Amino acid sequence: MSLHRVLNAQSVAVIGASKNKTKRGYQAIVTLHEENYEGKIFPVNPKEKSILGLKCYAKVTDIEDEVDLALITTPAETIPNILRDCGKKGVAGAVIIAGGFREAGEKGKRLEREVVEVAKECGVRLIGPNTSGMMNLKIGLNLVGIKNAPKGDIALVTQSGNMALELITEASIKSRKGFSYYVGVGNEADIKFHEYLNFFKNDPDTKAILMYVEGLSEGRKFLQEAYNATLVKPVVLLKSGRTSAGKKSAGSHTGSLAGMSEVALTAFKRAGITVIEDSDKLFPVAETLSSLPTIKNNKVAILADGGGHATIAADLLTEAGIEIPELHSKTQEKLRALLPWNASVKNPVDVAGGTDSNPKLFADCVREILRDHNIGGLLLVGLFGGYGIRFAEELKFQEEDAAHQMGKYVVKYRKPIVVHSLYNFLKPHSHELLRYYNIPVYDSLEVACKCIESLCRYGEYLTTYHREVSFVINYRKKAHNEAEKIIANALASGRSVLLEHEAKKILKIHNVPLLEEEVCKTPEDAVNFFKKIGKPVAMKIVSKDILHKSDAGGVKLNIDSEEKVREAFDEIIKNAKNYKPDAEIEGILVTPMADEGLEIIVGTKIDEQFGPIILYGIGGILVEVIKDVAFRVLPLSRGCAKRMIDEIKSSKILNGFRGFKPFDKKALIRLLLAVSDIVESYPEIKEMDLNPVLLYEESKGLTVVDARIILKSK
Numbered sequence: 001m002s003l004h005r006v007l008n009a010q011s012v013a014v015i016g017a018s019k020n021k022t023k024r025g026y027q028a029i030v031t032l033h034e035e036n037y038e039g040k041i042f043p044v045n046p047k048e049k050s051i052l053g054l055k056c057y058a059k060v061t062d063i064e065d066e067v068d069l070a071l072i073t074t075p076a077e078t079i080p081n082i083l084r085d086c087g088k089k090g091v092a093g094a095v096i097i098a099g100g101f102r103e104a105g106e107k108g109k110r111l112e113r114e115v116v117e118v119a120k121e122c123g124v125r126l127i128g129p130n131t132s133g134m135m136n137l138k139i140g141l142n143l144v145g146i147k148n149a150p151k152g153d154i155a156l157v158t159q160s161g162n163m164a165l166e167l168i169t170e171a172s173i174k175s176r177k178g179f180s181y182y183v184g185v186g187n188e189a190d191i192k193f194h195e196y197l198n199f200f201k202n203d204p205d206t207k208a209i210l211m212y213v214e215g216l217s218e219g220r221k222f223l224q225e226a227y228n229a230t231l232v233k234p235v236v237l238l239k240s241g242r243t244s245a246g247k248k249s250a251g252s253h254t255g256s257l258a259g260m261s262e263v264a265l266t267a268f269k270r271a272g273i274t275v276i277e278d279s280d281k282l283f284p285v286a287e288t289l290s291s292l293p294t295i296k297n298n299k300v301a302i303l304a305d306g307g308g309h310a311t312i313a314a315d316l317l318t319e320a321g322i323e324i325p326e327l328h329s330k331t332q333e334k335l336r337a338l339l340p341w342n343a344s345v346k347n348p349v350d351v352a353g354g355t356d357s358n359p360k361l362f363a364d365c366v367r368e369i370l371r372d373h374n375i376g377g378l379l380l381v382g383l384f385g386g387y388g389i390r391f392a393e394e395l396k397f398q399e400e401d402a403a404h405q406m407g408k409y410v411v412k413y414r415k416p417i418v419v420h421s422l423y424n425f426l427k428p429h430s431h432e433l434l435r436y437y438n439i440p441v442y443d444s445l446e447v448a449c450k451c452i453e454s455l456c457r458y459g460e461y462l463t464t465y466h467r468e469v470s471f472v473i474n475y476r477k478k479a480h481n482e483a484e485k486i487i488a489n490a491l492a493s494g495r496s497v498l499l500e501h502e503a504k505k506i507l508k509i510h511n512v513p514l515l516e517e518e519v520c521k522t523p524e525d526a527v528n529f530f531k532k533i534g535k536p537v538a539m540k541i542v543s544k545d546i547l548h549k550s551d552a553g554g555v556k557l558n559i560d561s562e563e564k565v566r567e568a569f570d571e572i573i574k575n576a577k578n579y580k581p582d583a584e585i586e587g588i589l590v591t592p593m594a595d596e597g598l599e600i601i602v603g604t605k606i607d608e609q610f611g612p613i614i615l616y617g618i619g620g621i622l623v624e625v626i627k628d629v630a631f632r633v634l635p636l637s638r639g640c641a642k643r644m645i646d647e648i649k650s651s652k653i654l655n656g657f658r659g660f661k662p663f664d665k666k667a668l669i670r671l672l673l674a675v676s677d678i679v680e681s682y683p684e685i686k687e688m689d690l691n692p693v694l695l696y697e698e699s700k701g702l703t704v705v706d707a708r709i710i711l712k713s714k
Helices: 024-034 076-089 106-122 161-174 193-201 219-230 244-254 262-270 279-291 307-319 329-338 361-371 395-413 429-436 445-463 481-492 500-509 523-533 562-579 638-647 665-681
Strands: 011-015 040-044 069-072 093-096 125-127 134-136 151-158 179-184 208-213 235-239 274-276 300-304 377-381 417-420 518-520 537-543 555-559 585-592 598-607 611-618 629-633 685-695 702-704 707-711
Touching: 011 024, 024 040, 069 076, 076 093, 076 106, 106 125, 151 161, 151 193, 151 279, 161 179, 161 208, 161 279, 179 193, 193 208, 193 219, 208 279, 219 235, 219 262, 235 262, 235 279, 262 274, 262 629, 274 279, 274 445, 279 445, 300 307, 300 361, 307 377, 307 445, 329 361, 361 377, 361 395, 377 445, 395 417, 395 429, 417 445, 481 500, 481 707, 500 537, 500 665, 500 707, 518 523, 523 537, 523 562, 523 585, 537 562, 555 562, 562 585, 598 665, 611 638, 611 665, 629 638, 638 665, 665 685, 665 702
Parallel strands: 011 040, 011 069, 069 093, 093 125, 151 179, 151 208, 208 235, 235 274, 300 377, 377 417
Antiparallel strands: 134 179, 518 585, 537 555, 537 585, 598 611, 598 685, 611 629, 685 702, 685 707
């Protein structure tokens, strides 16, 4: 059901309306009046005849007119019956203010489940529960109570009323921008984050979507909808719960799955979401992305009236991966003609006092820099806006003229300008003129640099990443009957872990490179296999009752003679029986020792928020110490697999180092794609661990030495 009637409600029933000025049911009606709400208001309270001059109804079903939305301000336990009445009346949605649901423990969880079930039966969509409310500022539909919230084109969706209040206050004090909507999702019990994304993606009055998220109940759907939305307009997100204490706090607040894991970070970025880690940068980045053209070549110029700020800005941007290229020689010539002899005109550009008596020069410099085809955007840092304050009052008119000109250049050259100024707190008129042209001004250099970075990242995403992204898992994509039988037999026998040779057989079916191997029942079988391959072998116990083979003394390596093969076979069997006397032993897995190579680890698991994910990194015994790994939500594309390989800190090793030749990246990409296909083919797979995988020199491939597959228990 569309959310249009809910978020653009033309009539509201305030259930729990009151004459008590301290009650939400009174304050809500007052706010709707003060905000000049364009729709109809229906107070509902069986004890009152009228409230604030409006006829009061005993029940929502008594209202004669159509009702789009109900604001429910009554206690949690009353809500199921109220929703039943809303269903009978044909109410499209309800905003549930009350807490005491999932976040309050087991009793609250049961009540929340009942509320959701009743709402579904009755066809009523729910915002909340445990929400601060919602606002549609275009029509004065204010069900929150925040007064004088600035109107604009940013949709605000958060799981925290306090965060919403902070962002709205910041916008009203520091910006000309404002909000089209605000939705407090609360516990996200019914309407999910991804549904709000879908709505705001299509809303013509919204240019950017700003989100504060503590937990996602349907993470994969959120990613897919975010991917669709970010191709149309920017999505800026702050995800809390990066630490164990943060996760605990988020859980107690909304009862949501929480945690800004590395998985979440990479998944959000892959979907085109602009991820913010500091709350003070959240609104500025949304303001910037909703106002300015993106930077498409990752190349930025810095224009400064002092070396200190220019140096700090250059460091911050370079550390963020932004290029600060030298300006074209013709650009430098034109700047040299405008500025004093001692000015630096390469990039960063330092006007060296040239603007002290003529701040209009800033606009002339901006014009020449934005004309440079190698420059995608400009960061202006320093004192702009303060010359009329610091030096002479008449200079403010030159600054205002410069602001007009800079605004016109943004439009003309379709390149963004972000301004940092020490005088922003004094609100000079030149800054208001810049904002009139959608050029943001910040008093924090770090915030200004983050905004420029976001323009680069979003511009890069729009021109590259999105072309091959999908978060949709097509189960049974390339399923094979023989592999399905292996999995079915294991589950039928009560096993959730495949034996090593079973796991490898599934890998082989999907064309993953493996060494030849055989499960041998007797020492003679092992000797015959050893003679067949003619090289040292590894020998491992095969038993569903012994998962940790090394702990049981069930592994022997580098066995290089027939006599040693027999001895190893007998010793492994003896060790296994001593370790677990009742263990059911199928035999000994014999495989040739692999040639030395670079150890790689590839694994998959089910993430609690996003479903199947894949891990890749440099393997070996130090993998858990170094933790140099990359994550992706499955499925993978070829381009995504390549970026995943290049992302880790140790990626340079693969290109060859200190006499080593480059390693076979193409084989590694094929392995990652094969693993992705396997996970898509068999939904029964819970985890997969390929470690070690030995990667060889370019064109020589790789081999999976050890493999483990864990299945979902029935």
